[in-house]
Amino acid sequence: MKPQLLSPLLVLLLSTLLFSCRDKDKDEAKPEEQPTTTTLLIGTWKISFFASDDNGNKQLDEFEKEFFDPQIDGDGTITFYSNGSGKSVLEEPGLEPEEDFFNWSLSNNNTLKIIESYTYFNGTDSVTQYDTSESIIKTLNTSSLLLEQRFVDTFFGTNETFIEWSGLERVK
Secondary structure, eight states, X not given: OOOOOOOHHHHHHHHHHHHXXXXXXXXXXXXXXXXXXXXXXXXXXXXXXXEEOTTSSSSXXXXXXXXXXXXXXXXXEXXXXXXXXXXXXXXXXXXXXXXXXXXXXXXXXXXXXXXXEEEEEOSSSEEEEEEEEEXXXXXXXXXXXXXXXXXXXXXXXXXXXXXXXXXXXXXX
16 A cells, blocks of 8 residues: 555644744844943942033043042942932042932933031931932933033022033943
């Protein structure tokens, strides 16, 4: 007796069933999720430089950067926690580390608002003072953060806007 060959119709039916049952998720490459501003910001950052817009061109120029020298300036770090709180630490040579705590939030996905509180004794009472600052996030990636702060001079009545930058590098 001669072995019987599968009919072409049966082969077609079996192959259709086989390929229709495969896992489509395995075949399709899932796009990698892009980190958000918040997730990129969370962590500890080391201050690498400060800069002032000395020439008034509203651009950060290389010659305006004043780099942090750990031998002279110490080390400065800023930590952003996922719960909206944070801590800054300044360790100057020969002095005890100075820690400040703050709360932070983002608006418009690029404006960082920091609220710091300071409590001091004025001779008779404890007084808590709150300082609020806003910075524009100019650059943010997994390794670097560039913040821009704008100040308007109202003290001398010029209403001139001054710009300063802070450059930070991710520590962890």
